[in-house]
Amino acid sequence: MSQIVEPASSDVIHGHEAHVHKDNQGAKIGMWLFLLTELLLFAGLFLLYSAYRYFHSDAFHRAGLDMHTLFGTLNTIVLLTSSLTMALSIAAIQRGKKWLSITFLSSTILLGLSFLTVKYFEWSSEIAKGIYPGSAKLLDRSNGEILFFGLYYTMTGLHGLHVIAGMIVLIFMLVFIVRDKITKDDYIKLENAGLYWHLVDIIWIFLFPLFYLIN
C-alpha cells in the first residue's frame, strides 16, 4: 500500500539520507547520559557514606581495621588491568585486527571473573568472622560499625552486580565481533560497552580507598 501512494519526493529523501538511523554521535551522547545516571545512582550511596562517616568517624575507623586490604588491593590491580585490555581491544578492532581484539576482550571478561572470585573469598572470610547484615555479632557492635558494614555490603554488592552486568554486555560484544557485526568501520557498540566497563572500574577506584585504605 505504501508503495502505491508514496510520492516521488520520498525517494529523494531516502536517497540523500541513506542509513538515516546510524548516528554514532547520537549513540555516544545516549551512552554518556546513561553513565551519568549510573554515577548518580552511586552518588546517593557516597553521600550516605560521607554523612555517616562524619557522624561516626571513630567507629568507621575501628570497623575499617577488620577489612582485608590485601584482597582490596588485588582487586584494584585486576580491575585496572581489565580496563587496559578493554581499551586495547577497541584499539585492535580500529586497526582491523579481529582476533587480537577478541583476545583482549576475552581477557577483560576473564579479569572480571577473577575480580568476582576474589570478592567471593573476601566476603566469605568476613562472613566466617560473623560479620554480615543482621548477624548477632555485628549487632553487638556500635552503631557506626553496623552502618560501616551495611554500606560495605551494599556498595560492594551493587558494584559487583555492575561487574556482572558489564561482563554479560562484553560477552554479547564478543559474539558480535566473531560474527562480524562489530568491524573496523562500525565499532560504536564496542566503544560504548568499553565506556561502561571503565565506569565500573572508576566506581571501584573510589570504593577502594573509602573501605580499605582509610583506617
Place this chain on the structure above:
Amino acid sequence: MADIAVTPEHLGHSYLENTGKRKGIAAWIFSTDHKRIGILYLISLFTFFSVGVILGILMRLEMLQPGGKLFNAQDYNALFTLHGVIMIFLFVIPGIPATLGNFFLPIQIGAKDVAFPRLNLLSWWLYVTGAIVILLSLFQHGLPDTGWTFYVPYSIRTGTDVTMAVFGVFILGFSSILTGLNFITTIHRMRAPGMTFFKMPLFVWALYATAWVQVIATPVLAITLLLIIIERVFSVGIFDPSKGGDPVLYQHLFWIYSHPAVYIMILPPMGAVSEIITTFSHRTVFGYKAIAMSSLAIAFIGYLVWGHHMFVGGISETAQFVFSLLTFLVAVPSGIKVFNWVATMYKGSIDLQPPFLYVMAFIFLFSIGGLTGLVLGSLATDVHVTATYFVVGHFHYIIFGGGVFIFFGALHYWLPKMFGRMYNKKVANWALAILFIGFNMLYFPMLVMGYEGMPRRYFTYLPQFETWQRISVVGSWILVAGLIIMLTNLIRGVFKGEKVGNNPWGGTTLEWTTSSPPPPENFEEIPVVTHEPYYHPEAAN
C-alpha cells in the same frame, strides 16, 4: 487511499494504518513508531488515572460523615497510599512527556522519529512491567500503607508488601530515565536543517529541561528505593535507627528526587501553555528566549529546594532559612513565564477555543496553588499548616489544577492533529465548566480546613469540619461528572468526530504543516526551517 484525487490534506497514508507485517494489537505494542508509542502511553496513563480517581472518590466518600463508617483506619491508609503511588508514578510523572511529548517532539523539530526508537518502546514495556509489579503488591501481604513517600523507619518495619510496591516504582524510574535520555539525544541530533536551538518550539524547550531533570534526579530515587528493599530483604542497617541509621537522611535522598519530580510534572504543561497561548492569540510569542531559559532556570533551581519538604523534619535552622530563601527564588522564572504569556495575549486577536479556555482555567488554579505555596514556603506559616489538608489542597491546585488541566487542554489542542478529527467543542466547553466548579468545590474547602487544623491522612475528623468536608465530597462528584463528559467527548471525537484539515487552529509550528493524522515518517519531505517557530507574517510583529 490509493486514490488519485487525494486532497493535499490527506496525502498518502497515516500512521494509524498498519503497513508492516504485524496485525492487530501486535502492530501497536511492538511498534517503534514514536506516535504509536505515544498513544500506547496515553491509553495506559488514562487507565491508571481512572483507577486513581476511583480511589480518590472513595477516600472522599469516607469523609461524608465523621467516624469512619465506610473504611477502617488501615484500609484508609492503603487508599491514600495507592492513590498517591498510582497518580504520581503512573500518571503525572510520565504525563505529558511520555504521551504528547513522544508524539509531538520529533514532529515539532522536523524529525522522523526519536533517536532511539527501540529504547522508546522498551520504556513503555518497562512502564507496563512496573505497573504490574505494583499491582502484584496488592495481592500478597496486605495493601501497602506507608503513603506514597515510603518514609522510613515505618516502611522498613510494616508487615504490608512495601517491597513489591517499591520495586515497581524502581522499574518505573528506569522507564522515565530512558524517555529523558532519548529526548535529550533526539533534540541534540535530530533537528531538521535550519532548526537551531533558538528556533525550537517552546514545548520542545520545556521537554528538554524536563528530560534533564528526569536523567539527573531519577537515579537518586532509584538508589533510595533500592536501599529500602535491601534493608527489608537483607536486614542491612542503613536507615533503621535501631541499627544506627538516620531516617532524616532518607528524607533528604527522597526529596532530592521528589522535589525535582514536581518540575517533571509541571514543566511540560508550561511548555504546552506557551504553544496554546501563542496559537490562539495569533501572534508571535512575547519573550521567546526568556520563556525558553526560564524552563532551564526552573529545572536548575528546582534542584536546590528539596529541604522545604523537611522544615519540621529535623533540619538545622540555617538549612531551613536557606531552603526557604531558595524556594522563593523559584517564583522568579515562574513569574517570567506568566508575564510573557500575558504579554503575548496583549493586542493579539484571541480566539476562545476549548484549549485556550483550559489555559485560562490553568492560570486561575495555578495562581491559587502558587500563592498557597508561599504560605508553605515561609517558615513561620509552614509550621502551622504542615501535614494538614492545606498541603493536600495546595498540592492538588498545583499538580491537578495546573499540570493535569493543561494535560487535558493539550489533548484538546493536539487531538485533531493526532486523529484528523474534531471533538464537539460545545461539549468540551461545558465539560471544562463542570470540571472547574467541581475542582474548586473539592479542593478549596481543603485549604480552609487545613488552615483550621484538619490533619491529612486521617480516616475520620472532628464534627466542626463536617460542613466543609461535605462540600468537598459533593465537589468530588461534580469533578468526576466533568471528567466523564470530557473523556467521552474526546473519545467520541477520535472515532466519530467531524474530519478537519491539517491546521484547524492556525498554528505555526511544524506539526501543523504535515497531514492530520501524520504519515508514518511524519513528513513527506523533511522540512527546512527558515523562521522562528511562531512566525506570523500577517501580524504586525
